[in-house]
Amino acid sequence: MSILEALPGYAGRGSPERESEVLLSLVASGLSSLSGWWGQVDRRRPYDDRLQLGLDRLAVACARQGLEAPVGVADLVWSWCAERPMREWPLVLDPDAQADGELLLIDGAPSEFCREWARATRDLVADVHESALVNHVKDVARALGRPELYAHWRMLLTERAVLSAAEMIRQRNRFLDVPSWARWLDESYEPVPCEGTVNGRIAVCPRCHQWMTPAGGQGWLCPSWRCAVHRFGSVPDLREAEGAFRLRADLVGYIALPGRSELLLAKPLAARGARVVVSPGYDALDAIATWPDGFAIGVDVKDWRNPFLLARKIKRFPEWSGDHPYAYDKGYIAVPEDRTRGRQDYLRILRKHSTALQGQPHVQAITIEDLIKQCPDLGTPGEVTCGP
Structure with a gap:
């Protein structure tokens, strides 16, 4: 077995799992990149060519399983993406992807599941x-x-x-x-x-x-x-x-809404007596919280619905220590609690598929609410600040 094959979640080129992920990512990216999406109001808008590429791959997958393929991009979008859950697509996905009942379009717009699967050379987030x-x-x-x-x-x-x-x-x-x-x-x-x-x-x-x-x-x-x-x-x-x-x-979409979850952590930590620096190191982490006795934590807040996809996005924490102004004792990936509600395996999936978490055992995946409860509470307020 090669080193690559030993990595969590690895599926080789040409495998059913890899082909299914490519197909799903093509369709999701095509839907998500449509500029000025008007849903069912205007079905004649030009579509992204990734939808056609996804349609071609879907036709092959359907033929292999003896299924009737969508007839054209319009049928793919309005019959398959809007009405057919993932369990009815001829895909082979890791069970941890938790895709079975998901739709790619909801109310004529790309769903959250769709947006998280979307990829491109320069995708919306990167742009x-x-x-x-x-x-x-x-x-x-x-x-x-x-x-x-x-x-x-x-x-x-x-x-x-x-x-x-x-x-x-x-x-x-x-x-x-x-x-x-x-x-x-x-x-x-x-x-x-x-x-x-x-x-x-x-x-x-x-x-x-x-x-x-x-x-x-x-x-x-x-x-x-x-x-x-x-x-x-x-x-x-x-x-x-x-x-x-x-x-x-x-x-x-890509600054303000993620920032809301970061503040849902920063403000309660400050209420417990910490001095919380947001976006330290030009956003290397989302927050550093330091208490008067010197105890400090570094936190990256991740507000994702799908832990399987989130695991691939997690980067290694900066190794700040010693006299560094943002030195911290413990590191945390913090997820809003409602993302894990009814999904007890959310954090397990995150740890299992994240090479970054596996490579830095001092960094723990936890819900925002549990992290707050674990932190010291001095009974006097601290502050949320933007400076070092």
Whole structure:
């Protein structure tokens, strides 16, 4: 057996497992990359060529199992992706992938399962995290020797998805000694468009605090899949739209929403007396929490629905120790508890398929809630900060 074959979750090229993953990733990527997706309103929009590649592979898989294949991309999208759960596809997936009852499209839009399976040479996440804006913020912060600037920018985007005209002016003038700061905000926010308002108002989700879009006569639609089951049940926070700015949609999905889970950890740890630095080392981790006696933990928060896919995304923790300002005693991959609710094997799957966790036994996978309970509680508040 080769070294590669000994790694967890390895399946060789040409194996049914590898071919099934390639097929699923092609279709998921094609669906997720559709620009301006309008669901069932407009079925004639140009489609990503990865859908055709996925269709070709699916036709072969169906032929091998004596199944009727979809007839064209439209049939693939609207009959298979929207109506047929994964258990009915001719795929061979690791049981830990937990794909059986999943759909790739829900309500005409790529599901969370679909988005997590999506891959590309430059996928949606990479397009954001490697964009000129994100890199520029980091580069300027490094050049100035002020890592807190990047953390302040991320925290603002996470906590304030909508800014009034007056608030935008105040935020732009927040760091007058850093001319780039105002430009970062100009590129991060956009004027609220007319189609995003109802009766001159814009709505903010009471759960994730991101801007919502009008959903016809059914209220407002939240951009977060985490809020999907409550999207018409919660009363939104309505604000005056005239002159207001909202966070750009790509930054909502890949900066602000993940940042919400990070703050759900950082603020309770600070309430227990820790000094919590968010985005330390230009986002090498999500948080470093240090108590007055010197005990410190390093945490990376991962808000993923599928632990099988998440395991492949986990990177090795930075080995900060000694006199390093972010030295920590213990490391944690922290997952929101509701991701594991009803799925007792979530953390087991994560450990089993993550080479990073196996290579760093001092890093533990745990739920956010359990981690908070394990940490010291001094009974006096600490602080959440962006600086070293």
